[in-house]
Amino acid sequence: MYHQYFGLNEAPFSIAVNPRYLFMSPRHRDALAHLLYGVGSGGGFILLTGEVGTGKTTINRCLLEQLPDATDVAIILNPALDALELLATVCDELGIDYQRDRPTLKTLTDSLHGFLLQNHAAGRRTVLMIDEAQHLDYRVLEQIRLLTNLETNSEKLLQIILIGQPELAQLLQQPELRQLNQRITARYDLAPLSLEETSAYIRHRLQVAGLAPGRELFPPDVVRGVHRVTRGIPRLINVLCDRILLGCYGRNRQRADQTMLKLAAREVMGEELAGRSHSRWLAVAGGAAVVSLLLGLGWWLLRPQSAPPASPVATAEATQVAQVENTATGTDWLLTTGGALQQLWQLQIGEEAAATMPAGLCGGEIHFPLSCLREQAQTWQELVELERPLLLELVTPARSAAAAVFLGVEDDNALLWAGEAPARVALTELAPLWRGGYRLLWRPPAGFDGPLALGDSGPAVAAVAAMFARIDGQQQPLASDTYNNALATRVRLFQRRQQLQADGIVGVQTLLRLNAALGRDRELVALGKDHDDRL
Structure with missing residues (x-):
């Protein structure tokens, strides 16, 4: 068996349940x-x-x-x-x-x-x-x-x-x-394992099987590919990793690489599924041409009318950046911060309501119906896992501030909104411009103006309690408009599950995870209708 070739005591990725390989994420x-x-x-x-x-x-x-x-x-x-x-x-x-x-x-x-x-x-x-x-x-x-x-x-x-x-x-x-x-x-x-948990899972099974300290069979880029193909499902991880090691053994290779990953994915998942996993922003279904955009933009592509042109403000600002940087027409995804923020708002709230974007949206205050949050990330994967359009804060080679609207990643390309359709930009081209800063728009509950804790009262408490009732499938919320012990206990359980600090305080990060669990930030108002804050 191949496990001896890698210096292992036994095959590490058997799908049989073995208590010695227990991995509790x-x-x-x-x-x-x-x-x-x-x-x-x-x-x-x-x-x-x-x-x-x-x-x-x-x-x-x-x-x-x-x-x-x-x-x-x-x-x-x-x-x-x-x-x-x-x-x-x-x-x-x-x-x-x-x-x-x-x-x-x-x-x-x-x-x-x-x-x-x-x-x-x-x-x-x-x-x-x-x-x-x-x-x-x-x-x-x-x-x-x-x-x-x-x-x-x-x-x-x-x-x-x-x-x-x-x-x-x-x-x-x-x-x-x-x-x-x-x-x-x-x-x-x-839920399936995250990328970090997938890496720890693979490492754990190899160590239990006797892998020598310091030896690496699955480099980080292969682990990312395994997570992408299997979507973090442990059983599929076992099957795919087992096939990768078998292929390496058959070809006298000492560790996995992208070639072995692709071959194993085709054998295990089928060529169609393996290929689909590399394109994370579109899914094809039946006779429909386009069904969904990974980051919640399927609604945009499915609209019967053509996509609207960029707003005059965004167009003017994009032109300004192009003039400053002397860029070619292929970089129409490069905007000023204000232009990109206008585009982001328009994508999420609708064309006819785009003029309602409040001044100072990203100034740190809570706005309704959408508020802005500024964050930092280290990797593209962190952005992809947010599953929403984002504003990337960029710095051009001439040291001018710029921005782009990020939709997702397809293979080694970033998908950036370019006014009428997504543009594919190589990550290697975009990376030198991005220092990790990004902004996102999210939907705060009605009446929310800051963190909620035990003893607080108001419509925001009632809204949060109603959100948990929806998650739990309960008709009666744990609280009315006063933050009580029952709601605090439920919040702490939710925070632990989301790997947040389980302090029972409902801040922006907790609300972001709540919104994701309910799909609230992807609920979009039909064009031409008034926008309201819905639970």
Whole structure:
């Protein structure tokens, strides 16, 4: 096997679950914390969703290992059951005796209820875990909901954990399942690994397999490619990295490179998918010519009318920069800061409302409906992950201030807005002009004028509470217009999940992540209509 060629003790990227290779990223630890919190909360449902291969099984195993000894667990791995079969399987898992020749829903429920009461009296907890729950029929889900009616005066007798793919959360949004959805006390969507986590994941598995200290098999540029192709899904990372190492072994190469990455991606993902991963701003679907722009600009390209020309202000300022720099017509993406900001505003709020851009938009004050934030970045990847159009602060070779509207990255090119269509500019050409400064436009909640903390009150608190209610699928927000302990606890959980400082204070960074979770900054008003701040 190839692992001996690289001085490894075993193949590091097997897709078989091996406890020695357990890798708990911050989001995996956060998911586990949510599940443990839900199990200890005294009843109701816990929901864990995530794409195929993101590590839900890993979380489940960790949860089972950390449950108290006084816990009985029933695990349903095959959800393709009707209500009667499901109850019978639960009873079988828990060792409950029941009338097996002609069981009914009533007899099975009675037997389960009796067991739960005995367990509760003995100080034991009972947990039902259902995997691949997105395949459950809604009538079976309704029967599962009825099981939570088995309770004492103070707590539920049965804790139910539903695990499935993202469509499970969509299924629970159906009106006929609203009662079940309202009973979910903890929910977590397990996102794929970030670029940094992907790098740590690959390094961890290689080290466990015995890679010699100081040796590098996957250079940073290959790791970036692996993350791009696999989208950070651990199972796909394993398959792709395994194929890369096998290819290196077959060609007597000591470490991975871009050639081996592309070959492996074609073999593992298929040529079409591998190629698509290198173009991050467009996706082709059916007979449509263009469907979406990675940074939320698909709405612009899909408009039936042609894209509007640059505003007179932006055009004049762009001309000024071109004259100062003696640039060619191919650099019409190069604007002054004011011109680029006008373009950015116009892209996000609409052509007819572009004249409403407030003076001093990026002066540090909060503006409505969109406010401006100035930040610094070190890499192009940081900009891409923001998934929105940005203003890049540039300095020309003649030391003049300039700017460009950044839309994304395609292969080794930046996509910059050039008035009527995106222009491709080599990153190597753009990099000398960019010192890391950028600006973005974001949607603050109504009434927000600064950080919110425990005890604050006003419409901004109510808006933030409503945003969390939407995320959690709850009809009743945790707070009305006063920032209470319940909302502070929820904010801290969200901040930990987003790898922010978990201080319970709702500042701009927390609001940016909230907006991203809800898609608020990509909600655009139709042209010709008034713009309002919507939740």
